[in-house]
Structure formats: C-alpha cells, structure tokens
Amino acid sequence: MKSISANLNVMIKASDKASKILIRDFGEIEKLQISKKGPSDFVTNADFKVEKVIIDELTKARPNYSIISEEKGTFKNKDKNNTWIIDPIDGTLNFLHGIPHFAISIALKSNNEIVSGLIYDPIKDELFFAEKDNGAFYNNHRIKVSKKNEINDCLFAVGGKIKKEPDFPNRKSGCAALDMAYVAAGRYDGYCQKNLNLWDIAAGVILIQEAGGVIKGLDLNKLNNLKVIASNSNICVKFQEKLDNF
Numbered sequence: 001m002k003s004i005s006a007n008l009n010v011m012i013k014a015s016d017k018a019s020k021i022l023i024r025d026f027g028e029i030e031k032l033q034i035s036k037k038g039p040s041d042f043v044t045n046a047d048f049k050v051e052k053v054i055i056d057e058l059t060k061a062r063p064n065y066s067i068i069s070e071e072k073g074t075f076k077n078k079d080k081n082n083t084w085i086i087d088p089i090d091g092t093l094n095f096l097h098g099i100p101h102f103a104i105s106i107a108l109k110s111n112n113e114i115v116s117g118l119i120y121d122p123i124k125d126e127l128f129f130a131e132k133d134n135g136a137f138y139n140n141h142r143i144k145v146s147k148k149n150e151i152n153d154c155l156f157a158v159g160g161k162i163k164k165e166p167d168f169p170n171r172k173s174g175c176a177a178l179d180m181a182y183v184a185a186g187r188y189d190g191y192c193q194k195n196l197n198l199w200d201i202a203a204g205v206i207l208i209q210e211a212g213g214v215i216k217g218l219d220l221n222k223l224n225n226l227k228v229i230a231s232n233s234n235i236c237v238k239f240q241e242k243l244d245n246f
Helices: 006-027 045-061 092-096 176-184 198-210 236-242
Strands: 034-036 042-044 065-069 073-075 079-090 103-110 113-121 126-131 135-138 141-143 156-158 190-196 214-216 226-231
Touching: 006 045, 006 103, 006 113, 006 126, 045 065, 045 079, 045 103, 065 198, 079 092, 079 176, 079 198, 103 176, 103 198, 113 176, 113 198, 126 176, 126 198, 135 176, 135 198, 156 176, 176 190, 176 198, 176 226, 190 198, 190 236, 198 214, 198 226, 214 236, 226 236
Parallel strands: 065 079, 156 190
Antiparallel strands: 034 042, 065 073, 079 103, 103 113, 113 126, 126 135, 135 141, 190 226, 214 226
C-alpha cells in the first residue's frame, strides 16, 4: 500500500487508544450507566469517554483544527478550513444491547471535501481507511466496491425508517458507518438511508469514493437530515430507480 499521511496516522492512533475503552466497557455492558437522549436515542458514559480520548489525541497533534462531534457539537477553531468529524460510537443501540456491531468513525474535512476517513470496528478488529487519491483499504489491503450488474444478485444495506419494504435483497444493521465501509469493501453492493448526520457518514463517503463507488445527492455543508444513496457504478441507475419512493 501507499504510505499514509501524518493526519491519517494521528486518526488511527486516536481510534486505537479509544477502542480499548470501548472493548472494556462492552465487556461490562450491564454495569453501564445509561441516560436518555431521545425517544430511541441513548447515549452511554462510554460515548463521552471515547469521544474525549479521540478529541484529546487529535487536538494534541493538530491544536488549531476545528471539530464537529456527535456529543460535543461544533467547535470552530483558528483553522476553519480543516475540521475533524467524529462519531465516537456509531451503532450505540447495538452497543447498549450487547450486539457486537458498532464502530468508531473519524474523518477530516478540508476546504469542503472529505480528504481522509477511517471506520474502526474494535470487536472484530477491522480497520477501514481511505485518503483522497490514495485508495481505500481494509486492514492494509486495498479494497474495491463490487462489480455486480444485476440488482437481484446484490445485497444492499438500508437504514432508518422506510416507507415500504424494498423489493431488493437487503439487510438493516443499525450502524451506518459499517454499512458504508462494507459497501467500500464489496461486502454490500449498495446502501441507502436518509435523516443522517454528517458524523454518521463522513468517513464512509471517502471510503466508498476511493473504492470506486458512487454516492448520489450528498451535501457536505449540512450537518443533519442528510440522505445517502451509494453503490457501484454498474448498478447506480437501477438502484436509484428502485428508490424513487425512498
């Protein structure tokens, strides 16, 4: 693989350090203190601890970069052109219920485009990362989106509330970051979800793009209510047609 940038190296170190907390707390899930954040939106003290470790590590290395984070919100620093985008635990509900399908997601947005991103699944020890013009990787192996042409041969990830059951093979995993990482790695052939937040998908965007995938209709200047439709280029038109009522 090509050498990685200093920024991505910092991101990998931050996620590695934070993952140790996640793994420990996941092992003691019953003892976690839980507070309600919304009707179906829970946050654990693990969320805050993990976020603090990530922010501390990133800030130590790049003290002037701005930050957008799920729990802390937006912090505009001296350098407004470079922004870390952090989701300490994507798939919190899975985490809370002892389901080992969640991830740390960190991305770097420079001048209104995502230039690097990583998604780390600490339980399976799977690291997905990508940088602009440098390819996408899974545990240091180059990855590409699938090459399938027929919708019915594919498996898609869907998320959030959907009006009706899609008429294509699909799964709902509860973790947008891993859904996108799996598309980049060719495990899923496509992914669709709406009402997303930027921190849910920022790292996944560059992973899919660098793995040769297509992402439709995404506005990276919005923080909330984002919609993602991602797939390989062979099926993107057919997939879009299937999602007309999405």
